[in-house]
Amino acid sequence: MAIKDTLQGAKRENTIVALRSLMRFCRKTGRIFRDPTLRIRIARRPDKVILPLASGEIDRAVAAATTPAIRLILALAAIHAARPKMIRDLRLDDIDLGNHRITIGGHPRPLDELTRRALLAWLGYRRSRWPNTANPHLLLTQHSAMANSPVGKLWVTNAVRGLTATLERLRIDRQLEEVLTRGPDPLHLATMFGIDDKTAIRYANAARHLLQTTAETPEPP
Known part of the structure; x- marks a missing residue:
């Protein structure tokens, strides 16, 4: 010992x-x-301090979104705080365009207009590229279109390869943005994103720290 x-x-x-x-x-x-x-x-x-991404880091991720698939992946991470596995596991029947709803990780959410446009662009490409596929998953590759399995993990995470704003950082930034905008309310965060209470409390504490630090920092003359 x-x-x-x-x-x-x-x-x-x-x-x-x-x-x-x-x-x-x-x-x-x-x-x-x-x-x-x-x-x-x-x-x-002690918990690591959660800090927001710089605007330039997000801009570089947006600039890297040059295909319908990457634009959709970024929207799911940056707007809906979806983890890569949740993105890979999304199925066509998780999308309800008519009612503006999307179910991510078993958690129904409102479908915003930006994600809806990204979905429509991807679905149009998907239909033209693989019109006869029987794969029920939303995202496809040439390989997965011939089977029923989800796309590979690396294929999803490579969407922002080499960037500071990884999918994980974008997901964290979105949840932090929510508590900074709506206030450090763990219950609201847990309900909105389907995260556990402990994680929601951690984000709320991070938001309080950031808001307090901002309030204590004097404005430049």
Whole structure:
């Protein structure tokens, strides 16, 4: 157990977690009678500060959206805070253009006009490119159009390859923007994006910190 004292940070935490798992197994199988890891405490790491993206970083992501597929992927991440897996898993029946609704990750949401235009452009391309495909997923590639599986993970994330405004950063920025605009209300954020309470509270705390910092910063003369 002395090895834990030679480690710091994430390595120490991972080692302790692995040791605990090993000791539980040994105790369950009768190889030991006392778990020496029970008294070990892992210090809780403070949450990373959530900061908004700079406008230039977002502009570069928008400029990179040169195809209907990339424009739709960016809209889903930047407007609806959709994770890459949620984007990949979207199906045609998740889109209700008539009622201006979209279901992302099982969570129904209003369909804004910008995303609606991106959807219409992509659906038009999809129909002309793969008119006979039976794949029920919204996004397609040449490979997935011949099957029923979603597009690959890298295909989606490559939409903003090399940019600071990755899909994950765009998703985080959208949720932060919501609490900065509507106020640090975790319940509203959880309801709107379908995130868990702990994550919603973290965004609310980040918004309070940013709003307080902005209020305390004197305006330039």
